[in-house]
Amino acid sequence: MNKENLRIVFMGTPDFAVESLRVLVENKYNVVGVITMPDKPSGRGHKIQYSAVKEYALKQNLPILQPEKLKDESFLTELKAWKADLQIVVAFRMLPEVVWDMPPMGTFNLHASLLPQYRGAAPINWAIMNGDAETGATTFFLTHEIDTGKIIQQEKLPIGPDDNVGKIHDELMVMGAQLVKKTVDLLLDDKIDAIPQDQFVKNENDLKPAPKIFKDTCRIDWTQSVERIYNHIRGLSPYPVAWTELYSPDKEPVTVKIYSATIDKTKTLLPIGTITTDNKTFLSVSCTDGTIHITQLQLPGKKAMNIEDLLRGYKFAEQSIMK
Template identity: 35%
Template sequence: MKVPRYCVGQLVNVVGHCAGEPFNNDFFVQCRILCPADDGTYFVRVLKSDGYSIVDEDSISAYPLYDQEKPADRKRIRVVFFGNGLFALPTLKKLVEQGYDVAAVVTMEDKPCGRGNKVSPSPVKTYAESQGIIVYQPRNLDSDDFLQAIRDMNPTVGVVVEYRILPQSLFKIPKWGVINLHSSLLPVYRGASTITSAIKDGKGITGVTTFLINSGLDKGNIINNLATYIGDNDSAEDIHIQLRTNGAVMVDDAIQRIAHSCNGIPQSDLICDFIQPSHAPKLFRKDAYIPWCDSAYRVHNFIRAHSSVIGGQYYPKTPAIAGSVSTAWTSLKMIDSDSATDVKIHKVSKTGIPRGYHAPGEWFWQDGSLMVACQDNLLSVDILQLPGKKRMTAKEYHNGFRGVCKGFCDISPDDKDETTSEK
């Protein structure tokens, strides 16, 4: 990806025809950048016509807010990093590799993780210790001893990625404040299940945002953002990887912008037809129960939105912070069985085949594919997982059942467990 030269909220001049204006208009039209994209383009709002356009960087005429060829001395910027899992790890690595003075890492306490419930450190802690960085795992972020330890470091800036809500007594300590990396294009999808919500809602675009923490939940001034396009078949796993990679670069960009006295933009300045505040709530296991009575399009989005991250996110029994919460699942009862089995569905494909006489939730083998009926069309199940087993293809599942693949999924999840949550 290319680090954007211009940033969100910046007023720029764009060549008129590139912004969708007729040739007989002014050569340049004024636009406000709503978000740069990781393909090097910019999504802008054309102020004169109140329209929207996607433009290349070469069509923009404006002074950048700082000279990227002359970065602030990273060795003189002392960072305290707050983070936890796989989404946070690339950012911490980037800060270390870029030469920032990472004075300490603050992460969650070691907790049971994985199939054997073995007490394990977070990925962030493991990496920090390998680099000789001091690690703190406080239960109480407001404790006097912990706050004093952070003050004694005299940090220039704090960075938060995939961690808890910081109290004001803590985020007021660093000289430049605390930067939060968030996995959406704020103010869209404030909250916990950002990636899942974007894919489930059928959005074609999402991204990362860096902002300065204040007392509101994900409501601080935006430093910059970066859009990523969501493909028709992209899963939450795919987007999670893309965003955590882009996010690491954008945190470095955010620190440099603050070092060059760039002020953040209030989120309210970005609200328009295409950008409206929304909430991505904390999700539980029951929220990943597949709604087979919906259209095949919506069910396909639902399943890829709830795809899990390979290797598991840290703390699988707690709500997700950035990404999918629980793998999409269904309760399946085979015709030759008296009991139902919970089955995780990792990947499906659209077929365009009408469901015909098949009831929503009906599960059967047809023409070499494992099919499930939805409200209108059939979906082909590609990858699934039985309890206590590894992921398997539909063909492997078919072979394991000796060709018997006929059953019905429960389409009434109302009685499912509402207290269990997982990443």
Template identity: 35%
Template sequence: MTKLIFMGTPAFSATVLKGLLGDDQYEILAVVTQPDRAVGRKKEIRVTPVKEVALAHNLPVYQPEKLSGSPELDALMSLGADGIVTAAFGQFLPTKLLNSVHFAVNVHASLLPKYRGGAPIHYALINGESEAGVTLMEMVKEMDAGDMIAKRAIPITDEDNVGTLFEKLAVVGRDLLLENLPAYVAGELKPEAQDPSQVTFSPNISPEEERLDWTKTNRQIFNHIRGMYPWPVAHTLLKGERFKIYEARLAEGSGRPGEIIALSKKELVVATGQGAIALKTVQPAGKPRMGIADFLNGFGRKLAVGDRFGE
């Protein structure tokens, strides 16, 4: 039986961990995840999805704010693990930890060498990619730069957003790992080096990147909105106040970028640099998230064709 330390944080990682727990070839000695955080307006402490899975299986959980130089690092190195598996953990692994095991592999949600970094799914959508995927790779000190063990792609559809792709790719990543890890551990798979000339990056989304640029095409704005949904959520300005747009669809029409060109009890269509989009789910400043019909029935009564978003 192969003894593993598992490291991960979000639901994507939890799916991978569940896969390992369901395979009797592996024993999970410990789980490492990010510290519990206060979330929402009420600042309620929420444990990570990976921690929830670990506790349900009575596994030891380590949550260092920073793994390097921590007491948790020494404890992990003393466990006698054969290897480490990470999936969206969120921290670099110290070299001495990598050197303390026979192997360390990462389940990364992109088709490397494209989209190294913390937000590969967001950028795949924002940039209008036709496919997304998962790469199983060896871990090295440099971010997502290790040799590739296996990869698998799936198509991106217009119905996809960050949430749906995370769910799909979590299953892809789980299966890719379980199918290839035994042969890799046995030395039967030869990893392939990444082509440096093809490397692109997907750093965590900055607040500035959440804002919509209405001069872009309707397809670009549509991709931007779904590339921010369900988090961190795209926004613009409406009558000088922050206005979040969760969901939209492509529409026809023309006008000045950001201009409302069609308005009814159930529809609000906004012109872009080329074409238009119809808003579906929104959140005005100081209000809860709502469908467009509910918005138009309330605050929307103050709007008129010719008003502009972004001003």
């Protein structure tokens, strides 16, 4: 079978998935249909918003299905009618067996980590938040347990000490798209030698999870080391963003978001959370074993600003703290 005859159904939703779909379409692979999340209202006007994958699929005139439930008979009937040989999943949702087991060549997924590390919804964030020096992308066959199927291909990507999740997301998006293409080519050439994930695991306790990130996950704990706080900030920037509460004398506490910072590991005698600033050029917060120098901050109701620009219009009161 060649790539023009191989019938591919692609499943995905956000920007991260678009790059893989684009690489397949532009390299003339036979994508017979796209499955993405249902449209949803967004923003203040509750305008209906299409997923990034739907927007691209519409421009390419690709057939689209947007099921609310993946076990609905009507959806399964329409999916079967596409007669897929292979299904490819990139940043979509959990599939029931009736879906992933449908095509004769199976269903493979692109995951943004070096599986079996960081199984779960937020692998890029957690790798950076944990201070890892590398991550990567993995293609693997879907099976019953989430992110546990046999590994097909894997590629590593270094994480620089100052890289944030936005940068690594974009690099993995491009790398992952090429890995998807390479995986399809290996399937076409019948050169797949998929390896069970348990061959990569010496001790289950060594595996780091990547659970979904909630608002409370993003809160900064100023009692942690400066290194952990710094990794927390860059592992959540530019989305969903680390936050903390600013306490000023005689004012109600407000929530502020921190997009970027630098660290100084020189110990300070100031209490944890103490703010130091000249109200012109710098804003620092004392920690247990050093100082976090905030370089980009967002005040309530304002846009994120570099600290010098922010300090032109906002002054921090003496004895202000973050906690």
